[in-house]
Amino acid sequence: xxxxxxxxxxxxxxxxxxxxxxxxxxxxxxxxxxxxxxxxxxxxxxxxxxxxxxxxxxxxxxxxxxxxxxxxxxxxxxxxxxxxxxxxxxxxxxxxxxxxxxxxxxxxxxxxxxxxxxxxxxxxxxxxxxxxxxxxxxxxxxxxxxxxxxxxxxxxxxxxxxxxxxxxxxxxxxxxxxxxxxxxxxxxxxxxxxxxxxxxxxxxxxxxxxxxxxxxxxxxxxxxxxxxxxxxxxxxxxxxxxxxxxxxxxxxxxxxxxxxxxxxxxxxxxxxxxxxxxxxxxxxxxxxxxxxxxxxxxxxxxxxxxxxxxxxxxxxxxxxxxxxxxxxxxxxxxxxxxxxxxxxxxxxxxxxxxxxxxxxxxxxxxxxxxxxxxxxxxxxxxx
Numbered sequence: 001x002x003x004x005x006x007x008x009x010x011x012x013x014x015x016x017x018x019x020x021x022x023x024x025x026x027x028x029x030x031x032x033x034x035x036x037x038x039x040x041x042x043x044x045x046x047x048x049x050x051x052x053x054x055x056x057x058x059x060x061x062x063x064x065x066x067x068x069x070x071x072x073x074x075x076x077x078x079x080x081x082x083x084x085x086x087x088x089x090x091x092x093x094x095x096x097x098x099x100x101x102x103x104x105x106x107x108x109x110x111x112x113x114x115x116x117x118x119x120x121x122x123x124x125x126x127x128x129x130x131x132x133x134x135x136x137x138x139x140x141x142x143x144x145x146x147x148x149x150x151x152x153x154x155x156x157x158x159x160x161x162x163x164x165x166x167x168x169x170x171x172x173x174x175x176x177x178x179x180x181x182x183x184x185x186x187x188x189x190x191x192x193x194x195x196x197x198x199x200x201x202x203x204x205x206x207x208x209x210x211x212x213x214x215x216x217x218x219x220x221x222x223x224x225x226x227x228x229x230x231x232x233x234x235x236x237x238x239x240x241x242x243x244x245x246x247x248x249x250x251x252x253x254x255x256x257x258x259x260x261x262x263x264x265x266x267x268x269x270x271x272x273x274x275x276x277x278x279x280x281x282x283x284x285x286x287x288x289x290x291x292x293x294x295x296x297x298x299x300x301x302x303x304x305x306x307x308x309x310x311x312x313x314x315x316x317x318x319x320x321x322x323x324x325x326x327x328x329x330x331x332x333x334x335x336x337x338x339x340x341x342x343x344x345x346x347x348x349x350x351x352x353x354x355x356x357x358x359x360x361x362x363x364x365x366x367x368x369x370x371x372x373x374x375x376x377x378x379x380x381x382x383x
Contacts, residue, residue, distance in 0.1 A: 071291075071355045073308045073315040074334040081307065081339075082226040082247040083157035090148075090162040092190050097144035101137065108132040115142045118187035124175060145189045152184040152232075153248045156223025157215065163190050167223040178324060178370060181234075181250055182227035217283070217328055218371055220305045220318060225250050237302045237342035245340035253302055254322035259345055261298045261379045264329060265289045265352065265363050273375040283373040284328060284366030291333060291361045293352040297343045298327045298367070298380075306335050313364055314355025319343060330364030331355050 079085065095116045102111065108128070112119035123132055125143045134140065148159060160167035171180070173189045182188070226248050228234070234252035235245050245251065264287075271286035301321040308315055315332030333353025337343060354361045367376045 071314070071333050071353045073332070073353075073355050075306065075308075075315075076241055076335065076338060078244055078306065078338055079247045081157075081224065081305075081309065082153065082155045083161065083224070085247045086153040086155065086158055086226060088148075088151075088154050088158045088162035092146040092148040092163070094146055095142070095144050098142045100140045100142050102134050102140060104136045106134060106136070108134055111140060111142075112187060116147060116187070117142050117145075118147055118174070118189060120174060121145070121147075121187075121189055143189075146191075147187040148190050150182045150184060150186045150188060150227045152229040153226045154182065154184075155226050156180070156182060157219050159188070159190075160219070160223065165191060167219045171222055176222070179225075179253060180222040181225050184227050184229045186227070215309050217310065217313075217318065217366070217368075220309075221326055221368070222371065224305060235340060238338070238340055239342055241336070241338040241341055243341075244338055249340065251302060251304060251320075251340045253304070253320040254300070257321050257323040257325050258300050260381070261327075261367065261376075262296065262345055263380055263383070264296050264298050264327075264349075264365055265293055267293070267363070269377070270360070270362065273373070273377065283368075284330075284364055285376050287363045287365060288360060289352045289363055291351075291353050293363075294348040295329050295332060295350045295352055295363060297345055297347045297349055298365075299325070299345045301327070301343055303337050303339055303341045303343060303349075306337060306339050308355070310356070312357045314358065315350060315353060317349045319349070324370045326366075326368045328364070328366035328368070330366075331358040331362055 093116050098115070100111055100115055108119045108123060111134070112122060115122075119132075121143050122128070122140060125141045128134070148163075150159070156167050156170065160170055169191050170176075170188060173191045176188075228250055232250070235249040236252060238245065267287040267289035269285050270288045271282055273282060273285055275281055295317070297319060299319075299321045301319040303317065304320045304326070305316065305318040310316055310330075313328075313330030315330070315335050317329045317332065317335060317337060319327045319329075321327065329349060331353055332350035333355055334351040335349075336351070337349050343349065352361060352363050356364075358364070365376055367374045367379055
């Protein structure tokens with residue numbers, strides 16, 4: 001009997017192509033290992049895509065998927081954001097429910113200073129409207145609560161972090177509206193703690209409170225600007241990235257939207273706005289483009305944020321356009337503008353990448369009207 005002929009080994013599976021490393025200016029964000037606990041925030045404000053937990057069945061002949069390392073994000077030299085530069089001491093005063101009889105010469109601000117409550121809260125409790133005229137002998141209801149006295153340069157994000165409370169809850173508790181800029185001397189209500197430790201106890205230490213706070217796009221839009229000092233005016237936008245505004249400067253947003261919206265990149269929409277098949281919510285669209293594709297401003301505006309403070313979105317630029325409109329550009333590899341810079345429609349803001357939790361080289365693009373995400377495809381021109 002003759003021996004069996006040897007069988008040639010199968011050809012090796014193709015190897016993943018290597019990508020030349022990019023200059024590193026800061027470490028890449030890592031994907032958290034634990035899911036964010038429920039905090040009562042509406043799902044509408046989530047900007048991070050949910051991860052896939054369903055296992056994928058593959059054929060024995062299918063090559064294994066190589067997990068591409070997360071890209072670093074390259075940025076221009078700039079100071080840290082205001083909520084990191086100007087920390088907040090959580091020294092709110094607990095004020096009981098009470099009443100106050102207006103004295104001759106009193107003003108609403110003076111009554112707030114006497115009672116320790118916020119003037120806006122007193123106005124809401126008594127149905128007062130601008131110019132908030134009060135009369136001697138009038139009895140005012142003073143609403144109780146924890147009131148934080150805002151100091152110059154403090155931002156809403158820093159205040160929320162100091163107390164371990166979601167900034168959106170503070171916005172709602174105080175009825176804050178556009179443009180969401182606090183002022184020094186203002187007293188705002190701090191609602192009860194939103195999160196607890198693993199044992200169920202309320203968060204107490206500064207580190208626990210900071211860890212309990214999770215930054216999102218809505219926080220940056222409504223709580224990212226520092227409080228205006230007395231007689232301080234917002235800073236005028238800069239036409240170039242060479243003029244760097246200090247983190248204590250308040251950026252003056254445009255008042256009017258001066259054009260329609262243009263596509264930020266030319267690519268295929270690989271994920272649409274709204275709820276996905278697995279139940280996650282996408283506040284924008286995902287557009288597949290090669291790494292290094294210029295990301296263009298969708299309309300004229302002023303840059304409100306540049307950085308990688310939201311881990312899921314990686315390199316991030318946020319632009320305010322006026323009339324309450326804002327655009328958001330995520331997963332960028334290189335950021336080419338500065339906070340407070342004025343930009344024109346079609347101007348390059350960044351280069352695309354695969355940063356944050358991007359599944360592929362792509363752009364995460366959002367449009368918002370006020371605090372409400374809007375389907376970009378309903379505003380962009382057809383193609």
